[in-house]
Amino acid sequence: MSSSSPSAAAKTPPLRALQGIRILSLALNLPGPAALMRCRQMGATCIKLEPPSGDPMGLYNKPAYAQLHEGVKVLTADLKTDAGQKALHRELEKTDVLLTSFRPSAIEKLGLGWKKIHTLYPALSHVAIVGAPGARAEEPGHDLTYLADNGLVPGLELPATLYADMSGSLMASEAVLQAALQRQEPYAGSGDPHPRGAFIEVALSDAAAYLALPRQWGLTQPTGSVGGAHAGYRVYPCRDGRVAVAALEPHFAAALCAAAGVEAASIQAMFAPATHQAIAAFMLTQTRAQLDQLATAKDIPLHTLLNS
Incomplete structure (x- = not known):
């Protein structure tokens, strides 16, 4: 289709709903970087701190890493060292939303527990991507196990894509939008006009469960209209x-x-x-x-x- 076609001419530029929002990501592999990519597309300023070893995605799929981090300022810091912690907090001082994908125990070890950082940076929000919600957040798991737990791996073949990771990334970018909206409202009931941060947990297993709803409803079961029972x-x-x-x-x-x-x-x-x-x-x-x-x-x- 040529650029002069009516549909191309009518295409509107993406909304910059996160313009002016600064995000610091510590998240590696796929869900976190994919969420960061979406946020950058919505106008956010995106910074990422990687360990000295880098992001594993950059090792096993360089094209994917490149696309995920286009327009992202990538810095290196070993958060287990004093120098790395200083670099982290220099960034946190000017950050609106922190994005992570660690287990809660790892977050605590890095000194990023919500009570502590909320005290240090009251306006900072934290979007924490975990595998499973609440008490299950320490359990090991991956995209495939979350899909299997929700009935989305019916045979022996692997799913066509990483559904839980990618849908989880959308939920994480949605959470960033929620945090940005909250910044626009005075702290409810306190009379304090300054923005207050929020802690939002995004579980990949919840993302898989959301994708599985049509199957639970019977729509995609073999007897369902979009599960093979309808000849059309x-x-x-x-x-x-x-x-x-x-x-x-x-x-x-x-x-x-x-x-x-x-x-x-x-x-x-x-x-x-x-x-x-x-x-x-x-x-x-x-x-x-x-x-x-x-x-x-x-x-x-x-x-x-x-x-x-």
């Missing part, structure tokens, strides 16, 4: 690949059935085995190019794929 919402093999069909609404389903020569006059018919079989048989006669043309001509939501 499935992945089918075609002559030279696969096709993901999302003809869920009645008018889309009707267009799909008409194209496939299938009589399905009701929503109930879309759940019938015969409808599934007829659409599957039709897809096997079509190439990806033919199906792409069909989607455009008949306004059918589908996307063709190569075989994995």
Whole structure:
């Protein structure tokens, strides 16, 4: 699509909702840096303190590290030393939001317990990314275990992406927005007009649980309308690949059935085995190019794929 197209011309610049907010991140690997990337895109000034060994992401995936840290000022400090602690507190003195991804015990060892830093820096907020909430925050875990705990690993294959980490990063950036909004309000009931910081814990297991809600509701279970039971919402093999069909609404389903020569006059018919079989048989006669043309001509939501 050319830059002169109507859709490109109508594209609005991103809102800079965090303009003027300074974030200091100590978070390594993925969720924290991904949250920092989102915050920078919303206008925040982002600084990161890394240990002398660097962020592991920079070692095992340099392109990912580069994208995550574009526009971020990266400093080095060993927080286990006096010099590192001095560097940390120099930054904290001019920081609005601290972002971490340590276990609570590690936070305490670094002298960053909420009671202490809230006393030292009353206006500072702390967004703490943890694996699981509350008392479970010390438990070991990772993206895969949080997804498995919420029923999102149904087979032996690994999930297609790091859902808990990435959704957790969105929750963390949301928490930064909440902290920024709180800074705009006087400290409730105190008469103090100065901003007050807040402690917000973001658990990756909670992020996975949020993603799992459609499955809990039954929507993505095998008997659910978007779990494979509806013939218009499935992945089918075609002559030279696969096709993901999302003809869920009645008018889309009707267009799909008409194209496939299938009589399905009701929503109930879309759940019938015969409808599934007829659409599957039709897809096997079509190439990806033919199906792409069909989607455009008949306004059918589908996307063709190569075989994995």
